[in-house]
Amino acid sequence: MEKINYDSFVNRHVGVSENDVKKMCKEIGVNSLDELIDKTVPEQIRLKEKLKIDSPLTEAELLSNLESIASQNKVFKSYIGLGYYPTIIPGVIKRNILENPGWYTQYTPYQAEISQGRLEALLNFQTMIIDFTGLPIANASLLDEGTAAAEAMLMLYSTRKSNKKNSNVLLVSNKLFLQTIDVLKTRSEPFGIQLRITDVNENNLTDDVFALIVQYPDCNGEIENYTKLFELASQKGITKIVAADLMSLALLKAPAEFGADVVVGSTQRFGVPMGYGGPHAAYFATKEDYKRHIPGRIIGISIDANGNRALRMALQTREQHIKREHATSNICTAQVLLAIMASMYAVYHGKNGIKNIAERINNLTKLLENGFKSLNINQLNKHYFDTLQIDVNSTDLLNRIKKEAEKNEINFRYFDETKIGISISEATTLTDIKDILDIFSKVFEKKFEFNNVVKNTNQKESIPVSLKRTTEFLTHPVFNTYHSETAMLRYIKSLEKKDLSLTSSMIPLGSCTMKLNASSEMFGISWKAFSELHPFVPSEQAKGYEILINELEKDLCAITGFEAVSFQPNSGAQGEYSGLMVIRAFHKNNGQGHRNVVLIPSSAHGTNPASAVMAGNKVVVVKCDENGNIDVNDLKIKAEQYKDNLSALMVTYPSTHGVFEESIKEICDIVHQFGGQVYMDGANMNAQVGLTSPAEIGADVCHLNLHKTFAIPHGGGGPGVGPIAVAKHLKPFLPNHVFLNVGGEKGITAVSSAPFGSASILLISYAYIKMLGEEGLTYATKCAILNTNYLKSKLEKYYPVLYTGKNGFCAHEMILDCRHFKYSANVEVEDIAKRLMDYGFHAPTVSFPVPGTLMIEPTESEPLSELDRFVEAMISIRKEIEEIENGNTSKEDNVLKNSPHTELKIASDDWKHSYTRIKAAFPVNCVKENKFWPSVARVNNAYGDRNLVCSCLPISEYEEK
Numbered sequence: 001m002e003k004i005n006y007d008s009f010v011n012r013h014v015g016v017s018e019n020d021v022k023k024m025c026k027e028i029g030v031n032s033l034d035e036l037i038d039k040t041v042p043e044q045i046r047l048k049e050k051l052k053i054d055s056p057l058t059e060a061e062l063l064s065n066l067e068s069i070a071s072q073n074k075v076f077k078s079y080i081g082l083g084y085y086p087t088i089i090p091g092v093i094k095r096n097i098l099e100n101p102g103w104y105t106q107y108t109p110y111q112a113e114i115s116q117g118r119l120e121a122l123l124n125f126q127t128m129i130i131d132f133t134g135l136p137i138a139n140a141s142l143l144d145e146g147t148a149a150a151e152a153m154l155m156l157y158s159t160r161k162s163n164k165k166n167s168n169v170l171l172v173s174n175k176l177f178l179q180t181i182d183v184l185k186t187r188s189e190p191f192g193i194q195l196r197i198t199d200v201n202e203n204n205l206t207d208d209v210f211a212l213i214v215q216y217p218d219c220n221g222e223i224e225n226y227t228k229l230f231e232l233a234s235q236k237g238i239t240k241i242v243a244a245d246l247m248s249l250a251l252l253k254a255p256a257e258f259g260a261d262v263v264v265g266s267t268q269r270f271g272v273p274m275g276y277g278g279p280h281a282a283y284f285a286t287k288e289d290y291k292r293h294i295p296g297r298i299i300g301i302s303i304d305a306n307g308n309r310a311l312r313m314a315l316q317t318r319e320q321h322i323k324r325e326h327a328t329s330n331i332c333t334a335q336v337l338l339a340i341m342a343s344m345y346a347v348y349h350g351k352n353g354i355k356n357i358a359e360r361i362n363n364l365t366k367l368l369e370n371g372f373k374s375l376n377i378n379q380l381n382k383h384y385f386d387t388l389q390i391d392v393n394s395t396d397l398l399n400r401i402k403k404e405a406e407k408n409e410i411n412f413r414y415f416d417e418t419k420i421g422i423s424i425s426e427a428t429t430l431t432d433i434k435d436i437l438d439i440f441s442k443v444f445e446k447k448f449e450f451n452n453v454v455k456n457t458n459q460k461e462s463i464p465v466s467l468k469r470t471t472e473f474l475t476h477p478v479f480n481t482y483h484s485e486t487a488m489l490r491y492i493k494s495l496e497k498k499d500l501s502l503t504s505s506m507i508p509l510g511s512c513t514m515k516l517n518a519s520s521e522m523f524g525i526s527w528k529a530f531s532e533l534h535p536f537v538p539s540e541q542a543k544g545y546e547i548l549i550n551e552l553e554k555d556l557c558a559i560t561g562f563e564a565v566s567f568q569p570n571s572g573a574q575g576e577y578s579g580l581m582v583i584r585a586f587h588k589n590n591g592q593g594h595r596n597v598v599l600i601p602s603s604a605h606g607t608n609p610a611s612a613v614m615a616g617n618k619v620v621v622v623k624c625d626e627n628g629n630i631d632v633n634d635l636k637i638k639a640e641q642y643k644d645n646l647s648a649l650m651v652t653y654p655s656t657h658g659v660f661e662e663s664i665k666e667i668c669d670i671v672h673q674f675g676g677q678v679y680m681d682g683a684n685m686n687a688q689v690g691l692t693s694p695a696e697i698g699a700d701v702c703h704l705n706l707h708k709t710f711a712i713p714h715g716g717g718g719p720g721v722g723p724i725a726v727a728k729h730l731k732p733f734l735p736n737h738v739f740l741n742v743g744g745e746k747g748i749t750a751v752s753s754a755p756f757g758s759a760s761i762l763l764i765s766y767a768y769i770k771m772l773g774e775e776g777l778t779y780a781t782k783c784a785i786l787n788t789n790y791l792k793s794k795l796e797k798y799y800p801v802l803y804t805g806k807n808g809f810c811a812h813e814m815i816l817d818c819r820h821f822k823y824s825a826n827v828e829v830e831d832i833a834k835r836l837m838d839y840g841f842h843a844p845t846v847s848f849p850v851p852g853t854l855m856i857e858p859t860e861s862e863p864l865s866e867l868d869r870f871v872e873a874m875i876s877i878r879k880e881i882e883e884i885e886n887g888n889t890s891k892e893d894n895v896l897k898n899s900p901h902t903e904l905k906i907a908s909d910d911w912k913h914s915y916t917r918i919k920a921a922f923p924v925n926c927v928k929e930n931k932f933w934p935s936v937a938r939v940n941n942a943y944g945d946r947n948l949v950c951s952c953l954p955i956s957e958y959e960e961k
Contacts, residue, residue, distance in 0.1 A: 008056050010776035013516055013768075014783045015863035021783075024790040024864065028809075036789060037691065037782055039807040042662050045692045052558045056773030059520040065770065066763065070529035072544035076409040077432060078274070078534040081387055081423025082219065083145055083177050083245075083753070086532065088426050089271045092485050093344045096492045097337070099526060101713075104337055105502035105517060107509060107842060108717035112312035113304075113900050113934040114837050117495030118340060118716045119311035122299045124478055125267075125281075125343035127951040131473035132249040133263040133285040134256030137950055139296040141267075141281035141339035141718070143570050145243060146183030146753035148264035148282035149176075149213060151295040151333070152241045153184060154614075155286075156211040156262065157193055159293055164237050167210040168193055171238075173200040175218035180243060182738040182750035184213075186581065190616025202232050213241040216255060217248060220380075221387025221421065225467055230259035246270065246283065247426075248385040250358035253467045262286045269426065271345035272338050275525070276545055277535030277754025278570055279719035279761060281339035291315065291948065296333050297717070302944025304937040305898070306905065312939045314948060333571060337715030348488050351474035357426050361386045362462060364433055365424045370457040371437040374448045380419070384462050390420040390440075400443045408439060411537055430454070476952040498935040499716075500842050505932070506862045506870060510813040510845040510855025511605065511656065511683050513708035521711055521767040525760055535754040536739045549756060552766045559769075559777070560702060561695025562725040566734040566743060568750065570757035575703025575722025576611035576650075576681065578735060578751045582701060582726060583648050583677045584615055585733040585748050595647040595675065599638055601630050603656040603849045608681060617647055628657030628803035628815075630667055639674045646676040653697060654684050654811035656849045657803040658788070668698030677701065677730075682722075685709040686859075687785060687812035690778025694725070701726045710765035721758050721765070783860035784812040787867060791858055794871045798878040802853060812857055816844075819852035825884035826891040829854060832877055837900035839873035839923060840932040869926050876924050895920055900934040 016024065021033055030036045057065060078086055089098070097103045109115030109122075122140040129138035142148040153170055160167065170188065172181060172195050181197060188195055198204055200214055212233060217223045230240050241262045242255040247269040249255075255263045268280035286294055292315065300314030346354060365386050372379045372390065380389040392398050395417040405412055413421035422436065434450045441448055461468075474480070482488045500507070507514035524530055533542060553565040569575040580598070587595040598612040601622045609619045620638055623631040630651070639646060649671040654660045661667070668678045680694045680702035686709040688694070694702040706712045706721040714720075726734065736743035737755040756762070772780060792801055792814050802815040821827040829852050833843030845855040858867055880896060883889040893914050895901075901920040911917060922928050 008776060009059055009771035010056070010779055013518060013772065013776070013861060014780055015861050015866070016783060016787070020864040021786065024786055028789050028793045033782055033786055036786060036809065040785055040789070040805055040809040040811065041660050041691050044665060045697050047690070047692055047696060051690055051774040051777065053555055053769065053774040053777065056776050057770050059771065062520060062767050062771050063523065066524045066767065069544045069547050070524070070527055072547060073529040073533055074409070074541040075528055075532050076406070076411045076537070076541060078411050078537070079422045079424070079436070080411055080413045080534050080536055081221070081421060082179070082413065082536060083266055083268070084274045084277070084534050084536070085269050085423065085425040086427035087269055087271055087273065089273065089341075090345065090348050092488045092492070093271055093341055093348065094526065096489060097341055097344060099522070100496070101517065102496045102499070102501050102503050103340065104713040104715050105514070106499050106716035107507050107512065107514060107714055109313060111833065111837070111843055112310065112939045113834065113936050114500040114842060114932070116311055116935045117498035118336065119299050120495055121340040121343050122336065123301070123311055123950070123952055124347060125339045126299060127476060128343055128346045128474065128479075129283045129285050130951050131475070132246055132254065133244065133260070134254030134471065135260070135263055135285040136288050137291050137294065137298070138283060138285040139294055140299050141335045142284050142296050142333050143335060143574065144278060144280060144282050144753040145177070145264060145266040146180040146750065147333070147574070148284050149180045149241065149243055150183050150187035151284060152262040152264050153188065153193065153211065153213070154191065155290060155293050155295060156239045156241070157191060159290065160210050161237055164210045167208050169196050169206070169208045169210065170194070171200055171204055171209045171212035172197045173212075173214040173218065174198055175220060175222070176213060176215045176243060177219050178738045179750065179753045183753060185749040186735070186751055190584070190614065200229065202229060205233055205236050205238055207236070209238050211239040211241060213243065216242050216244045216252070217385050217387065220389050220415070221384045221423065222381050223252065223383040223385060223463060223467060225258070225464065227258040234259060245385065247358050247361065249469070250355045250473070251362060251385065251463055251469055253469055254471055257471070262290075267339065267342035270342035272341050273531035273760070274534050275531050275758070275760030276533040276542065277756055278758035279335050279338050281335035281342055298950050300944045301949040303940050305940070306902070306937045308936060310936040310939045312941055312944060314944055314950060333573060334718040336717035337719060340716070344492065346474060347479055347482055347491070350479050350483055353483070354474065361424050361426060361428070364428050364430070366460070366462055367454065367457050368422065368424065368433050368436060371433065371448065371450070371453045372440070374453050375437070375440055375444060375446050377440060377444065383464050386425070387421060387423040389415065390422065391418055392420065393418055397443060401439060404439045404443055408435065410435065410439065411534065478952055500932055505840050505842070506858060506866050507842040508844045508856045508858050508870060509842070510658065510815070510857040511848070512714070512845065513686050513705070513857060513859060514714060515686070515711060515859040516861035517711055517713040517764070518768070520771070521764045524763045524767070530760050530763060535759070539740065545756070545759060548763055548766050549759070552762055552769070555769045556704060556723070556725055559689055559693065560704070560725040561693035562702075563728040564731040564734060565723050565725045567721070567723045567756045567759070567762060568735050568737070568742065568752045569703065569722040569724060570752050571718065571720040572683065572703060572705040572707070572722040573607045573611055574751060575724050576607055577614055579679050579701045579703050579724045580611060580615035580617065580648065581748050581751070582724065582730050582733045582735075583679065585746065586677065586730055587647060589733070589746060592675070595645050597642040597645045598647055599635065599649045599671070599676070601651065603628065604650060604652060605656060605681065605683060605849070608650045612650065628655060628659060629661045629663065630655070632663050632666060632670070635667060636670055639670050639676065643674040646671070646674050648677045648679045650679045650681060652681040652683055654687050658810045658813040658815060658855070659803050659805050660811055662806060664697050672698070683708065684812065687781060689781045690774065691781055695727065701730055706762070706765045711768035712761050712764045719758050719761055721761060780860045787858040787860060787862060788812050788814055788856070790867060791856060791871065795874055798875055802850060814856055815850060816854045816856060817852070818854060821881055822852065825881050827881050827884065827896050831896040831899065834938055835877055835880070835896045835899040836873060837934045838895070838921060838927075839876070840927055840930065841870060841873055872924055872926065890914055895923070900937065902935065902937050903933040905937060
């Protein structure tokens, strides 16, 4: 099939036209697109039938379909709490960040010079967290509160002092959020960490405890003073984790002040919609002692080549890309877009605004308590911020209240058969308080006068004096400058202009699939019916989500060939971990819990070995041959060597080298022969869809990067979604959840805080699949392969292509070998990456999977004109290298070594280079038409790591450091 109905959405998604396809095939040396696919994808793994997916919808039909689904959700007023609260998103943030492709299509800021905008927003995020928690270092977000707590547990476990090396108990408060306890259970098991879930008091600080974790305020809404407990814990060498409500910290004492070693939590209350569970940015703050161990990304301040302030990701040697099987956490755990929204919420409101919001929440809660007193209804919490615990002393009364509340479209939390929780939020109004009291008044058949309740509300302190905040926060000018919409809009736009996104040019990153995120796919995430649902509402209120999730599962099963899907993992790395935990549960169920060896090819992405270790496995590396394929003989030897303990093989297909390996079925058979399971990393699934499938190849489980293959935007490094699809025999072990039965009958405990992870963005992938249909999905895959082979054909005359299949073709990505330039011209691959910025491009993936190379993936979304523009840039750079090789240009002073060139540098009177300004800034004509200016020159990473600064210090203090 080469013709496609160009009235359909596929014409919007795929960048090349039918005529372009013909030209490109001619350039590549094939007669047709189908001939290229036949020569690229091994015949033995090709699907024999078309995907069983519905006919495609037009964009208008899709939106009508989504409206129908949305109408099935019932958005009640939510007072459930438990870490999820209605919030008010400032319009200037919603319109200019959440709904703006200039922000949501950026890539992870590995190329710092063209990422200064989001790096500044993330530095603001870190500063905000440092200020609220009182701890000196914070990362730039994690996935959710539950996984952040798990990361804290593992960090403190791996860094235990010598006197605690034999201690393996985490003391867990029985008043911690239940979903957090659920995730802790999952993450602790592979490490042999014992959870002691009980009342956290001094009698439980036994010698076998290495750390403790408490909720502040606790899950019932009560505020506890942990000062004495923490002092005693410190004396016993026990470290302390506090899971804290960020909004409450505007009024409550910072956890660092009473001895916390780590503080974690969610920033959802800072202008991020509940979204039926996500995505939301978690936070993680800790002491300087742990700066080399803190999980996730840290943004730090450094200088550029001109001595100017520049930001970049700091201490990257902590990353699993470098540490691999020695990693204790996984770097792919950020929610950048949501962290940016939360930080901008703080910038917009400032200290006074945040404090006013917190005080209003607390005052409305006190007013509600007074209303209950007027009705003689028992309220149990003595000290609280936003949550009351009502004891009605009767199951019948509770059921009647629940019925009346739901009749009035109100959701409370129901602790047990007689207790009701009510959590007040930023969105709560006086009218809402009256409506709540009216429900209780009606059920209890007691009259009250609301105006009298308001007048007579005593000003008793719901927060104990000893726990009132006395320290300053959000003092930096960035939080005290942009409070008008005009100022805020200009600040947001000033940062956006510093970042290269898909709105500027293609981002040709191998393994990262920066494809089009169509506007029609994105609309629904802002709709109230999807964005304002609490994740723990009764299932009958989320029928729209149920329809959407079931349909998406059906389609993903058709695409993968598998039996069932779990949507709980909320990143690709989390999907890897979840898949391995499901395999672990499968082996244990079969009485083979000793199976703990995972075979991983040497070419694998660094997340693979890190995830394997986190799932309690031992990593054994399998060699690759000279063509980049898995060495089948080495695999056989190691599979047989470890046959008694073999758990799984982790394999990426097509390979990380961008090749459809011919021996993949044999590889899977070998692993199965020796009792192992095959885990397929779905990073390159966009080269399989419609042509082959993980099940066809012989895998047992795979994770799918919905934020890559299925069009969810990268968001500058998150949100991501990494659902796992499994074969029938693994279905019983899919992850469950404490609040909703979403997994198998023998399912592992939760891997994320919410039952469906980042549920609200699942509708993007739903829309993507529905609008493309079977024909469009398959055609998109073919065009992804076409575009890469077109670039290969154009560039292989200038740069060696490292790996190809047996017929000389690549999959959806390829590797250019740049290693010899180091010897011929003193040019490193990093120099080429930075020089591409002067041409207006983000660099391809640098030095992965082979050091000194560029891995290029153009995706199917790019038009031929953009592919040709990239080709022109790469050829021009090769000629610049040739000038150095021929001795016509200095090896030290040249356009590559000094790239990128900033606008300020080009305009400077101090120009001492041997080449012209025009050559530096406008090397080819197309750059003159649409110039993107890097805002800083090349960043000095080593300087930043030697002088670690990861918050918004005043310039004078920064210069001192």
